[in-house]
Amino acid sequence: MLHKSFHIVxxxxxxxxNDSRWLALSLEARGFARAEAVEAQVVVxxxxxxxxxxxxxxxxxxxxxxxLTRANPDVLVVVAGCVxxxxxxxxxxxxxxxxxxxxxxxLAHAPEAIERxxxxxxxxxxxxxxxxxxxxxxxxxxxxxxxxxVNIMQxxxxxxxxxxxxxxxxxxxxxxxxxxxEECRARLEExxxxxxxxxxxxxxxxxxxxxxxxxxxxxxxxxAALPGLARLRYVTPHPKDMSSEDVAAFGTLACLCPRLxxxxxxxxxxxxxxxxxxxxxxxxxNLVERLRKARPDIALGTDIIVGFPGESEKDFEDTLDMIKTxxxxxxxxxxxxxxxGARAALFPDKTAPAVSRERLARLQVMQDALTQRLLEERxxxxxxxxxxxxxxxxxxxxxSWQGRDPYGVPVHLVLSGxxxxxxxxxxxxxxxxxxxxxxxxxxxxxx
Ligand code: 5AD
Ligand code: SF4
Numbered sequence: 001m002l003h004k005s006f007h008i009v010x011x012x013x014x015x016x017x018n019d020s021r022w023l024a025l026s027l028e029a030r031g032f033a034r035a036e037a038v039e040a041q042v043v044v045x046x047x048x049x050x051x052x053x054x055x056x057x058x059x060x061x062x063x064x065x066x067x068l069t070r071a072n073p074d075v076l077v078v079v080a081g082c083v084x085x086x087x088x089x090x091x092x093x094x095x096x097x098x099x100x101x102x103x104x105x106x107l108a109h110a111p112e113a114i115e116r117x118x119x120x121x122x123x124x125x126x127x128x129x130x131x132x133x134x135x136x137x138x139x140x141x142x143x144x145x146x147x148x149x150v151n152i153m154q155x156x157x158x159x160x161x162x163x164x165x166x167x168x169x170x171x172x173x174x175x176x177x178x179x180x181x182e183e184c185r186a187r188l189e190e191x192x193x194x195x196x197x198x199x200x201x202x203x204x205x206x207x208x209x210x211x212x213x214x215x216x217x218x219x220x221x222x223x224a225a226l227p228g229l230a231r232l233r234y235v236t237p238h239p240k241d242m243s244s245e246d247v248a249a250f251g252t253l254a255c256l257c258p259r260l261x262x263x264x265x266x267x268x269x270x271x272x273x274x275x276x277x278x279x280x281x282x283x284x285x286n287l288v289e290r291l292r293k294a295r296p297d298i299a300l301g302t303d304i305i306v307g308f309p310g311e312s313e314k315d316f317e318d319t320l321d322m323i324k325t326x327x328x329x330x331x332x333x334x335x336x337x338x339x340x341g342a343r344a345a346l347f348p349d350k351t352a353p354a355v356s357r358e359r360l361a362r363l364q365v366m367q368d369a370l371t372q373r374l375l376e377e378r379x380x381x382x383x384x385x386x387x388x389x390x391x392x393x394x395x396x397x398x399x400s401w402q403g404r405d406p407y408g409v410p411v412h413l414v415l416s417g418x419x420x421x422x423x424x425x426x427x428x429x430x431x432x433x434x435x436x437x438x439x440x441x442x443x444x445x446x447x
Contacts, residue, residue: 001074005035005042006114009064012048014198014235016081018149019107020046023080025140026111038071042114047083049164049339062094069097076117078102080110082168086340089126103128104154104169108137130170136179141186146194146388146423148187152180152219153199157208158238160265161276161344162305162336165200174206177214177222184223193423194231194386195223203237203246217245224253230425231386231406232256236263239287240278247287250295258295259408262287263303267322268315271308274347281318288326299374299407300326304333306363307356309347311336316359320366329374329407330436331367335360368435375409375433382429382443385411387421401426410437421446 006027010020023044024034037043045064065077079091080102092098099117102110106127113125155170156163184195197219199205205216214222224232232255237246239262249256266272269280279287291298304319323331335356338345385403391412392400398416403426405411413428415421427444 001041001072002033002035002039003041004032005040006032006044007035007037007040007042008044008046009037010046012046012081014149014196015151015200016046016048018151018198019080020044021149022137022140023107023110025142026138027114028142029140030111030115037068040072040075041118042076042078043068043072044078044080047079047081049082049086049168065094065098069095073097076100076114078110078114080107082164085128085168086164088128092124092126099124101126101128103130105129105131105135108135136175139183139186141190144187144190144192146192146386147196148184148190148192148194149196149198150180150183150187151175151198152202152205153208156200157204158201158278159276159343161274161347162308162339162342164339164342167341169200172201172204172208174208174211176210176212177206177219178212180219181222181226184226184229188226188228191423193228193425194233195226195229197223197232197234199234200236201238201241202234203241203243207241215243215245216241217243217249220246220249220253220256224255229255233259233408235261237261239264239284242287244290247290247294250291250298257406257408258298259301259406260291260298261301261303261408264322264326265303265305266308266311266315267319268311269318271311271315271319274310274344275305275308276343281322284322285325297407299329299409301330301408302326302328302332304331304363305336306333306360307336307351307353309336309344309351310349311351311359316363320363323363323367323370327370327374328367329409330371331363333360333363333367371436372433375436375438378409378430378438379433380430382427383407383411383440385413385426385428385440387413387424387426389422405430405438411440412437413440413442415442 008020075097077097078100084101085103154173156165157172159166203216206214383405385405387401387403391402398414401413424446426446428440429443430438430440432439
């Protein structure tokens, strides 16, 4: 085992990935080094329970712990994230090596807790309390990749009937705009060219008691004005919270990418009402229309839950119709499953799993065809890609690079020579559409 070394395994959303990055850099600042799981002194499992059944997640996480501790019996295992928040101290029974549990608000104190546990081998700690203050984590620095994810808020107040997030991540807490801007500025100085603002409900930013009077649109405008920023994105907005200023920003902020992930969840008014989404089918169509007016080429993505309790075949067909009408370029779709504590777990009229699975399959076939058509329409067009890294080495001294176009689609580009193009912007011509990606060739000077 390597003294003062750590390994982090991350599941779930971009928020978790961002939390893991912060923890890794904080541990490095305290003299820890990254290591493989089998030889690390500290292994952190950063868990997620938003989609899969929590029990399955836990079984998988516990299996991971068992596998790890067999090869590395003296390891200190840390369980962080939503599953830790949800299951709490029951996780200590997973093995003697599990000695630290970190909930949503506990991460800021994780580095010092880890040091304390290494010094006191008999101790176990659970940092699971929600705190009312919006504690700022100590800033960390490290080379930034081309895309920097910056958290602007924690938690959510919406309590959609199916969702566990308000229970695992707690109530909405906006970060002060000065802290967000400071972090964005630092990441740009470290080399980032794109910023993605993160939160469970980003466009409700500022509308909680921690807000400092800055609206989401106001924050966007201030981030967009930072020197060095080429692209700005955000995820995830709630349709009911899209203000007219948020919509207008797609027409006025040049660096705001024409791509929006806008979870609709269902196309049926009855289902949306039972989900507690607080918008109807018409409202959503109107919003899409206003977005397209502000930015005609905007590409929309969405999340969909199939088989919500009481969903009829007609409700489901309304969802299919919604996908077609809105022309989502991609969708993440899931079969509904109960989350203990969320209201819908108690709803009657559960959809039979076989029916949900069959509907999901139908939806995905339709979405794949739509995605394919929309990607094929892009062949022959010019665009810019921000290169994020190598995708694979070709034989003849050429390298295939991967980046994203402004619409968020992964694009592959083959370039010759040994230059590292990571973080560069490449003008390209789209030459071919694959299943979820595009192929391109260079069409101008890389900068
Ligand atoms: N069942 C199925 N899908 C869910 N999601 C959230 N909760 C559930 C659930 N109980 C999906 C939603 C959300 C995405 C992150 O996960 O579509 O937007
Ligand atoms: Fe969950 Fe609804 Fe909040 Fe999204 S808006 S995190 S689905 S409760």
